[in-house]
Amino acid sequence: MLEAAKAVFITSGVDAPAKEIADLAGVGVGTLYRHFPQRSDLVKAVFQREVDACVAAGPALSANHAPGTALTEWIDRYTEFLATKRGLATALHSGDPALEALPAYFMERVGPTLGALLDAAAASGEIRADVTPRDLLLAVAGLCAPVDHEGAAFSRRMVAFLMDGLRYGAVPPEPRG
Amino acid sequence: MLEAAKAVFITSGVDAPAKEIADLAGVGVGTLYRHFPQRSDLVKAVFQREVDACVAAGPALSANHAPGTALTEWIDRYTEFLATKRGLATALHSGDPALEALPAYFMERVGPTLGALLDAAAASGEIRADVTPRDLLLAVAGLCAPVDHEGAAFSRRMVAFLMDGLRYGAVPPEPRG
Amino acid sequence: MLEAAKAVFITSGVDAPAKEIADLAGVGVGTLYRHFPQRSDLVKAVFQREVDACVAAGPALSANHAPGTALTEWIDRYTEFLATKRGLATALHSGDPALEALPAYFMERVGPTLGALLDAAAASGEIRADVTPRDLLLAVAGLCAPVDHEGAAFSRRMVAFLMDGLRYGAVPPEPRG
Amino acid sequence: MLEAAKAVFITSGVDAPAKEIADLAGVGVGTLYRHFPQRSDLVKAVFQREVDACVAAGPALSANHAPGTALTEWIDRYTEFLATKRGLATALHSGDPALEALPAYFMERVGPTLGALLDAAAASGEIRADVTPRDLLLAVAGLCAPVDHEGAAFSRRMVAFLMDGLRYGAVPPEPRG
DNA sequence: CATGAATGAGCCTTCATTCAT
DNA sequence: GATGAATGAAGGCTCATTCAT
Known part of the structure; x- marks a missing residue:
């Protein structure tokens, strides 16, 4: 998940849609928010x-x-x-x-x-x-x-x-x- | 209008809402789009x-x-x-x-x-x-x-x-x- | 639009989705929010x-x-x-x-x-x-x-x-x- | 658990998040759903x-x-x-x-x-x-x-x-x- | 030509519900 | 049987963009 975030941050910037990160990590957006509320x-x-x-x-x-x-x-x-x-x-x-x-x-x-x-x-x-x-x-x-x-x-x-x-x-x- | 854009770009970044620029310039958004479609x-x-x-x-x-x-x-x-x-x-x-x-x-x-x-x-x-x-x-x-x-x-x-x-x-x- | 809101409030309560009201009124949600931000x-x-x-x-x-x-x-x-x-x-x-x-x-x-x-x-x-x-x-x-x-x-x-x-x-x- | 539900219903209404009730009762949400599927x-x-x-x-x-x-x-x-x-x-x-x-x-x-x-x-x-x-x-x-x-x-x-x-x-x- | 109301796609965020442990 | 992490649908809200006036 951190890997996914890093990858997305590099390609799409820090403001990339949360969904993009979640998809790449193979998890739902909910999971992302559970672990990283902010x-x-x-x-x-x-x-x-x-x-x-x-x-x-x-x-x-x-x-x-x-x-x-x-x-x-x-x-x-x-x-x-x-x-x-x-x-x-x-x-x-x-x-x-x-x-x-x-x-x-x-x-x-x-x-x-x-x-x-x-x-x-x-x-x-x-x-x-x-x-x-x-x-x-x-x-x-x-x-x-x-x-x-x-x-x-x-x-x-x-x-x-x-x-x-x-x-x-x-x-x-x-x-x- | 360019002045307004410059000012907004400085304070709110290049991705600032178009309305913000139009308002500061004292024109409607339509006018902005007419002059600068992209x-x-x-x-x-x-x-x-x-x-x-x-x-x-x-x-x-x-x-x-x-x-x-x-x-x-x-x-x-x-x-x-x-x-x-x-x-x-x-x-x-x-x-x-x-x-x-x-x-x-x-x-x-x-x-x-x-x-x-x-x-x-x-x-x-x-x-x-x-x-x-x-x-x-x-x-x-x-x-x-x-x-x-x-x-x-x-x-x-x-x-x-x-x-x-x-x-x-x-x-x-x-x-x- | 007020008519639509009234109707929806009656049937679905005051917490009804904004979209429901907008649809009934035949307008987009954006229009609703423009006129009634809150x-x-x-x-x-x-x-x-x-x-x-x-x-x-x-x-x-x-x-x-x-x-x-x-x-x-x-x-x-x-x-x-x-x-x-x-x-x-x-x-x-x-x-x-x-x-x-x-x-x-x-x-x-x-x-x-x-x-x-x-x-x-x-x-x-x-x-x-x-x-x-x-x-x-x-x-x-x-x-x-x-x-x-x-x-x-x-x-x-x-x-x-x-x-x-x-x-x-x-x-x-x-x-x- | 019923106590918790009652308390939450009073403060947050009947539509309160299930988690809120489970937390107050000191159990997991799963337990809540086991006992009260609906x-x-x-x-x-x-x-x-x-x-x-x-x-x-x-x-x-x-x-x-x-x-x-x-x-x-x-x-x-x-x-x-x-x-x-x-x-x-x-x-x-x-x-x-x-x-x-x-x-x-x-x-x-x-x-x-x-x-x-x-x-x-x-x-x-x-x-x-x-x-x-x-x-x-x-x-x-x-x-x-x-x-x-x-x-x-x-x-x-x-x-x-x-x-x-x-x-x-x-x-x-x-x-x- | 200028205007700004209307539109709706898109993102954020919250939770109800499921299910592997 | 209990747990709580994972999921994703659903709704709020914000603009970019269009177009009738």
Whole structure:
């Protein structure tokens, strides 16, 4: 059912008719409403599942790579995640009052993960220090949104440019005396 | 009537009820349909008006500024344009078949203007040379999309990072022998 | 359209599907909703038309009959009115929050008419003085409600008993010295 | 379960969702349907329980009071019964074909009880003789229906008026030679 | 040409009812 | 026998779109 919802969200957007989701999942609409009384409950559930994997990747990366590389790799993964889950990105800003809590939930969950990677990379002087996780999360999401006809390659290229932009303003650490 | 449509598109999105637009314009819905039989006709018309102003700004800037500055300023203006006309950006990728032609039209109109600015800036070695107008146009549009709660300031900041990214990979011109 | 609504209210109750009314009236549901956005608007409109005739009968009766007779005749007419418009009587107490304002409206309209008749009859000593218009209006409505299988004859007979009850406790006016 | 049904019928009417009743009774809906396959079965069951108590009160009253007093007291009790069991009264005339048999059952059960009281009171000349149990049962039920906002006090007062009406036309018994 | 009333398709949502566990 | 998840029919309501005036 979550699978069905995800699929429909991608193809028809978050505002797709409930029936479409129910049909694809092979259940009645009633069942859908029983499990997810609010539309946002469904979106949130789909979101959560996807987001968790993203969050989980953080620690492993920072343990096995240099700060800058870890950050880049994580962003790559996040890009992949967004580029594949088209439609969910826009759900973050749908304006639907029932979905208003979603971005906050998302930030709360993913923010710390990215925050750790950013801090480490900034501390090692590889990127500028004045970027918040929120900034990057939203910006990358935006860069992945237009991908309809461009494909993931476009997204990756644009994100790479953005990351370069963070390096451009980096402040190298003081050389030790 | 175009004014009304623009206003409604901004506040209620491109899918807003036709009546809302007609009311704001002070006309009947019939009149709206007479002039714009298809919803996309209206979107297109609004778009064109906005786009034209954007295009017009190009020559003046390149005539009065150094290439890099001209580019930055134009992008600033474009950012402003997008940040203000919220909702139209997403219309570019709405999936509605009737609107499918819009991005192409947009590229065709604005592409050359930005292309000239990019070429000049690349030739002077201020930015990398492997960025197409399409790349930048879409990327900036993406960066402006999430702005709901962030405001134009966020957009401008992210766009600045992206532009820094272009500088990061710049190749200085060969010094002439 | 009001005719259709009245007919459906009588046969299927005030909670009848909107479509049923629309079909009978030969219009689309949209038309119904345009004219009567709230269900209660429709009920009220039907009510109003019927009630007005009732109200209008008051002055004529009190001008041409003795107080007690005028009252009895008016109640007869009201009984007739209710007995015919079955279903509307129950609407006065449907519990539907949207219809909650209806009884108040009804009382406001009919109350004064009956009030005048009651006062006159009480002043002449023909009936007891401690009955309010509201009392009688509701009581008679109640007596007319069960009529499904009894028919108007039953209603009239019961109302007559009730009116007798008012006479039973009457206080004759002081004989003048 | 009958208790729960009664409670819900009072607060939410006879058309209340089955789930509401099941929840209040602390059972699953399935259990409800097992015991009462038809909605009317449930209504009937609730009815019967209540009605039986009413019937039982008759003999005791006529044994311990004068005919007129016994009648008045029983009607008081019946009024109480109806005023408390709001919603059931209207169910008697809901139009639902499955409930059509209910009024007949009710009359059959309660009719004789009230009949005995009426006959006694008429024989003693306290009330008129041309009132049937059915008349009074329905009339009192009607007078108790509007009680939503009036409360039981209103019902009692109106019923008292009606009883006065019966006294108004009473024929005193011939004095014995 | 402008108008806005009328239409009805389509989506949301609620529940009565069934049935596998 | 009890349970409650699943089902889908039914009704409310909202517009997009047409067309008589």
